[in-house]
Amino acid sequence: MEKQIGFIGAGNIAKTIINGLTANFQEINKNIYITNRSKGKGESLRNKFQVNLCHTNIELVKNCDIIFLCVKPDVSKLVLREIKDHVRDDQLIISVIAGVTIDDIMKYFEQPKKVIRTMPNIPVVVREGMIALSGSNEVSDDDLNLAIDLLSSIGRVDVIEEKMMDVVTGISGCSPAFLSIFVEALADGAVLQGMPRDKAYQYIAQTLVGTGKMILEEEIHPAEIKDTVSSPGGITIAGVYALEKRGFRSTVMEVMEACDEKLKALRR
Template sequence: MRCKGASYQLSVSNDVELKIGFIGAGNMAFGIAKGLLPGKVPPANVKVSAPSSRNLERFQELGVAVTHSNVEVVSGSDVVFVAVKPHLVPLVLAETSQHITDRHVIVSVAAGVTLATLEGLLPENTTVIRLMPNLPCVVQEGALLFARGTHAKPEDGALLRSLLHRCGLVEEGPEAWVDIHTGLSGSGVAFVYLFAEALAEGAVKMGMPSALAQSIASQTVLGAGTLLRDSGKHPAQLRSEVCTPGGTTIHGLHALERGGVRASIMSAVEAATTRAQELGQKPAAGSRK
């Protein structure tokens, strides 16, 4: 732990000394916790709080301690993930802020809650990082983007990367990108599921059994995504490689373009991003600023 006024010297090699806390026990917290364990941080060094026991059992199965006390989590942790709904962030930080010291790194995964809002709810000079993961973190295939607050140093970002690298792709960027990432990847997961559902329903319409159609659709999405990630090629290049003159794919793509699928997807990302930005503009109760 760092003492008041000292620089943060924890490194990848001694992450085992870290105490990690989660306020909130939803899917994002669970996905991140799974990425930390095993090996990176021992289960004995992790504690999770939630107001009810509904989601805590799966954390206990990981060997993680659970509690109903947010203060207990903060008091016993170095890095605290605030993984609650955006409207609950002011309440949680008001409850725990007097227990937050300069040894803490506070990582918020609440959509739309800005760094300025978080810093206004916390003691001065608190190290704050805003992180946006997505649902595939639960299978360690997530896409995570974070932005550092005013008092977060590059080594704090490096520490977070080292903790989260098993969760999937981890990138750092300016805060303006976090809301865009929310629309692209946080909400975008649901857009992909809708597309996969429609693929399967198209096959059912043409006579394939539903269970088989769903299985093939999911594998198609998985295979296409893996190839896109690992090939390094632009999506348009891969798409053109599937098309042959007068073939089935170009006819199907023509139908999609007639339906405006490209514009609809772009509009969906825009709408989700705009909503994330709106969440961040709402005044936070209890802010010091």
């Protein structure tokens, strides 16, 4: 990896990406630059990964080929105003700013720039995340492949149309919370039947991992898994019936609808 990679913002997502990069690309830390409003956090990240710490965002932009924007939405306006006159046409901007569109970023520049918008979810911390990616018209296939190569160090990357990012927010960004509630509820049921809670979490979590691999790696349809496990007159189909009788599917769909409505309200 010969590209110089900069991270504006040294929070959790920047730390996670850098951790993945340094684990997958030998000596890439020498090509990584970071800045952060909090000097202590920036120095901590520099010391942990032996990367380069810049004093200003402009200094970072001048040194890098790829610029990751890893700041909060309310800070992004200040950052973009600061760097807008220093970003070159050949540089690639990769935004990890929640809710900020490619057009939102573009309006700060007189000329269109190469901008990629990403939406990672929380499992990136264990390098098993799902990362959605959309690029502006100026982004070439080589740029996209480079971004995919970098972000694949923390999970599975998928290129989508930007208009689908709101849906991704619900099914990928928010769903770890919903899945965790389901895991907790299953564990409560196991505890009710006499199993220790830590043991219940172990069985349920591993079952989630295994089921996910069946869907992703073996390309088995979820309905096929359900049908295979549900024997005629058996235990599983009795549980499926109890879920359906209580509107499990429609409730989950309403959850997605609530996420979409909230996202639109926040944007307004």
